[in-house]
Amino acid sequence: MSANTITVRFFARLREELDTEQLAVEARPGLTAGDVMADLASRGGAWSQLQGEQPVMIAINQAMAKPGSGVQAGDELALFPPVTGG
Template identity: 65%
Template sequence: MASDNIITVKFFARLREELETASLDVEAQPGLTAGGLLRTLAGKGGQWAQLDSAQPVMIAVNQVMTKPEKELQPGDEVAFFPPVTGG
């Protein structure tokens, strides 16, 4: 598979533990947004459904915090993680 049309998705904190994966590769598609990717992954069901639940998921693209409307490009790295709470 050619890697020039791939988006790398990384999961952190409890998401990584609950989904039992640290990262995966998805094929880039025209018009795909970070929020759209999140909904697509949530559509896999099971533990993945939590990605589109009432619990917020924070999104970073290429290590910069972003909004769900951010359009993704081939080669991007998308990170999903739960909000960080302070103590």
């Protein structure tokens, strides 16, 4: 991964359905978590669910975040289904 990328991680059902544990996306000024999700959803197929009706939770650097939260180079963006522990 180059220095100008954001690591995107997927967990649980999303990881299985996307068949992807993690990938890297290019950072750009003003980029938000929602932008990354929209870019990935445009791949179609299972990726469309990143902009679908089922809720997707977002964490940036291991803290809960929102679609409008900014992401920059070096960040870890995690996308996952609502949590079900306990």
